Every structure is written in structure tokens, then in C-alpha cells.
Amino acid sequence: MRYIDIQLTRKFKRHRKAYSQAITALDALAYSRHSSSFAALPFEARTALLKVFEKGENSKAFNMVLDHTLQGYFGSPRHGGNKDYASWRMLGVPPMPVRGRLQYSLEDAASRGGLS
């Protein structure tokens, strides 16, 4: 989530409209089926709704959000997702060894609260 939030202020600026439309459409779907906002639903109901959302007229928006989510989840923590390399550890891939300053952009490190 943090990855997407950050990128919506940077590289994904051009997708802002698509995001707000998708969120509106998803909530509309949630209200029509469960009289509730999407976020307030239990996990199973949300999953079921997303499966409906994925197939319908919003499939393009769904695909975009899915792709961005995978970028955040599997990408480097420097962009705000994949906290403490959680996905890399799950895969058994050790986080990159520190070799010189090449591994880090100091600017990114500062925004994370220092080199780690």
C-alpha cells in the first residue's frame, strides 16, 4: 500500500484518476451486494468481491492495481513496499549484501531513517 501511495505522488501520477474511479466502483459494488463499504467487509467477502471485480468491466483497473501491488510486494523496500524484504525472505533470497555505496541511494536511505 505504501508503495502505491508514494508512487501516486511520483511515477503513477498519471494513474490517479483510474485509481479513484476504481475505488468508487469497488465501493459501489460492495454497497450493492452487502450494503457496506469494501474496506469494512470481512476478508472472505472482500476476496469474493475482488473476484467479481476482476472479471467485469473494471478488469483493466484491476489488472493495473494488481501489477502495482506485485511491484510493491516483490520490489525493493526502497520504494516503500516489501517491508524488511519480507517477500524476499519468503522466497529464500537473501537481501542484497552491502558492497560499497552502490547498493543505496542516500536520498532513499534518509527517507527510510538511515542505512540498514
Next chain:
Amino acid sequence: MPLPMVDAVVVGAGAGGPIVAQELVRAGWRVVLLERGKWNTPWDCLKDDLRNQRNPNLGNPFGPEDEGNPRVVVGLDGKATVVAPYEGGYSNNAACVGGGTLSYGAMAWRFQPTDFRMASKYGAPDGSTLADWPISYDDLEPYYEKAEWELGVSGDVSNDPFKGPRKKALPMPPVTPEGREFEVLDKGARKLGLHPFHIPMLRNSVPYNGRPACMRCRWCVGFACEVDAKNGTQNTVLPVALKTGLLELRTECMTREVMVDERGRASGVRYFDREGRTWEQPARVVVVSGGAIESARLLLNSANRTFPNGLGNRYDWVGRNLQGHTYSGAWGMFDEIVYDDIGPGATIAISDFNHGNPGMRGGGALCNEFIRLPYQFVGARPPEVPRWGQAYKEWVRQAYRRTISVMGPTQEMPVFDSRIQLDPQVRDKHGIPVARISGPRHPETLEISNVQAKHAEDWLKAAGAVKTWLKLSGPGTSGGQHQAGTCRMGNDAKTSVVDRDCRVHDLENVYVVDASVNVTNGGFNPVLTIMANAYRVGEKIAQTHAKARG
């Protein structure tokens, strides 16, 4: 503003341009090399898995810059979209000193002799402009060797019975040990009676040319090498040529057009510098080396009164026959862990199926894939695994270290309507009309690549994969980093753009030196062929336009 006259101006410091420049400098020429990008170094490479030349989700670190360099892509449905360099369909190649060779995977293939005479061997299928090259493998052989030794290639192709004749072995052995995937696939290939061998790479496996050996890290294709063990033009020929003082490299300079005088001779080029100022660089000879998309664009953008359709375009062939490679292959899942996290990953290949497919026009090499980063595994999912959710996550967890990918570049059947044009409306930040990319792949290309995918699957099964699934390609426009074909080399000015020496028909002193001139693109990564041809043409230019000594 006109600058002092030089012997040659070379446009583009990618795989081809610096080599031509070096050959001209060797002949004592004064040369100016213009590059639109910057001189990036490994120190600029932040090892960002979402911002690299392979996965430019958040942009391209080595160019072109994210903003101000759009292209227009026309889908098969006729819908035109303006795309940025980091978006799909753009067919980006890096724009920096070294071009793609700064951050490539560095496979260093020679095409096979048959690749230069595809039409004689197979005949052109309907709807394809398949033709022979006007030069043969033998014409290029000495220059392949020169590229292998001057830039530095490691590997061992002695076990490849399908290769063209060669006089000298590669200067460096393969990287050792090659890794678990090599062992597993080597056994599998031999079981099938295939002929596996060690992929040749422009990569130091031992110290060479004053730079160290590959340290086998995870950050390879798409990234600049941290220890400078990958050999591109930026760390080999270019520093040598610059040291002579005869070559001047000007970075962040975008060429607007080739200037042609009243007599139909090129007088130099007009370009924009980094501040947007316009300069005129007069030269005796102009060499265009911008890559298959940008070189075609430049020739078209150089239209004038004498050549109203663009340079070399009297018969409407500039920008035609855009091709690349159709990559297809298969994934195989194994019971045991086969991923050992050691770069470069791609180590083993077979070329049994470059021309060994009965009833089909060619094929291509098959190789194991480069080392992967977690995000790059996203596309690896077999069709029955859901795209998201708990089941997907569980599958990734199980599969990541137990999966091998084998794929390869299928040689494409050129299509006349796959092409680069100038977009009538969209312009770049300098106001120059941008490339408009359109046209389909040939259906037979897809048929061949589907057969290649089956071969990959068979190989993985023989190697012990317990489950396999295919990775197939779609019919959309080809191009990409292996972009080629748009300024075809040929003997007949009516069906090509440049002659066998890569001189533009109609113009006595303009040359194109990059994959644009490739008639067909082989079943291999094209970079070593671009380099070899650049050596050949550079030498030829120096002879043809010999400098008056004074």
C-alpha cells in the same frame, strides 16, 4: 552555428558507432561522436529492481529520459497510443554512452552461415520480404574474431556442431562453476542427443583488458556491472579511441537531421546540445548509428528538396521490415532446489533448432534464462495458478527456487508493413517528429516460435522437470532491444536502403551502421553481429574516403 570541419561525424554511441569511430581514428581521421544520452557508469547504477533497463516500471536509469521522448505505437486494431520510454510497446533500447551494451546480458553470438541466406535456403513465405544478405558469414568472420578479441568474449562453443567455421577460439573460458541450472540442463540435453555448450558472452570470466572477472552477482541483465566485468563499447573501444585525441565525444546531443547540400552530398549534421542550442557539425562522412528505430527516424527526418521522402527512401524502404526476436520457451518445475542465486544465470545453450525444424523456416537458439530478481518471477505462473491471493503466494513460495526457464530468440520472417514512420503530430522535447511504430509479426514466425517452445519443454522434461508449462508470444509488433531491419542492406536500390558496404543508396557519403541494416536477424542476440559489421564498415569507409594526406 557551424563548427570546424571534421572527417566524420558518427551519430550514436551504442554497439556500432564507437567501433566505426575507432576504425576511422585508426586511419588518422578526426571524428566527432554525438550521443543523445549521458556517459553513465556503474556508479550510477542503483541496483533498483523496478527502475532498470529490464524492468523500467519506474523509469529507465540509462535513458532515454522518462519525459520528452515519446513514441507512437499503433496496435493491431489500428489504435494509436502515445507511449513513454518506460511503457510497453516503446521498444526501448538504452540511450547512453555504450547504448544497450552498458546494461545488457552480454550474449555474444555469431550468426550461423545459413542466417545470411535465409531466402536461398527456404524461400520467402507469402507476406514476407525474406531475402538473403548481400554479404556472407565468411565476409564477417574476420570481424567477428576482431570483436571477440578486442572487446573480450568468454565461453566455449567448441561443442556446438552447428556453428560457422572459425579460426580462433574465444579469448576467455566460460565462467566457472556455471551453476546448478547448467548441470541439470546439460544432463537433460545429452539424454535427448542434443549438443549443449557454454554461451559466449561479452563478459570477463578472468581479468581481461585491465578489468576484473565477473563476480557472479544477481544484478546482471538490465544493470551496469558493479565491477565493470561486462564488456560494452563504453569500456573497451571508446576509451582507446578517445585517448588518441582524434575522437571527440559529445554527450546529451540529439541529432536533428543529416544536412545534404545542393549536389546531393551530405555536408554534416545539425544537432541540439543539452541546453537546446542548435549546432551544425560539418563532416566529410556521416555515419548513422542510432539503432533500428532512431536511425530510420533520422533518415526520414532528414528530408529536403533533393530527397523529399527522406534519405535513402526513394523507393519507400526506410523504416520497413522492423523486426526483433520472438521469444518463447517453457518453464519447468523440479522436485529439488535448482536456483543457486549465482549470476549471470544464463550459461547453457543449444543451437540444434536454429535450422533443424523439419518443414519450418529456421528457428533459434535455446538458452536458460538470466538470473532473476523476485519481481521478474511474477510472469512465471502456470495458467492454472490464480494470479493473486493466498494460492498464488503459496505457489511462488514453492516454485521460486525450484523453477528453470528455457527460452530463445526465434528468427523472424520480415514483414514489409512492420515499420517505423514519422508521426504527423507528436514531437519530442526538441520539436522533432517522433517514431510511429506499427505492423504485425508474420504468422509463420509465431508457428516457428511455438515449436521452439515445445523443444524447450522437452528439454526441461528430459532434465527432470516434474511439471512444465509454455511461454508463448503474441502477434503484436516486434522490435524491442533486438530491433533490426529498418534500413535493409542490399545490392538493388529498389529493394533496400543501403548497399553491401552500408552506404545509403543515392548518397555517396552517408552510412548506416547498426542492426537497421540486418536483412534478417538470426536466431541469436544480434549485438556481436552489429559489432563485427561495424568493424567491417569502418575499415571500408576509411579505404573508400581515404584522407588526403597533407
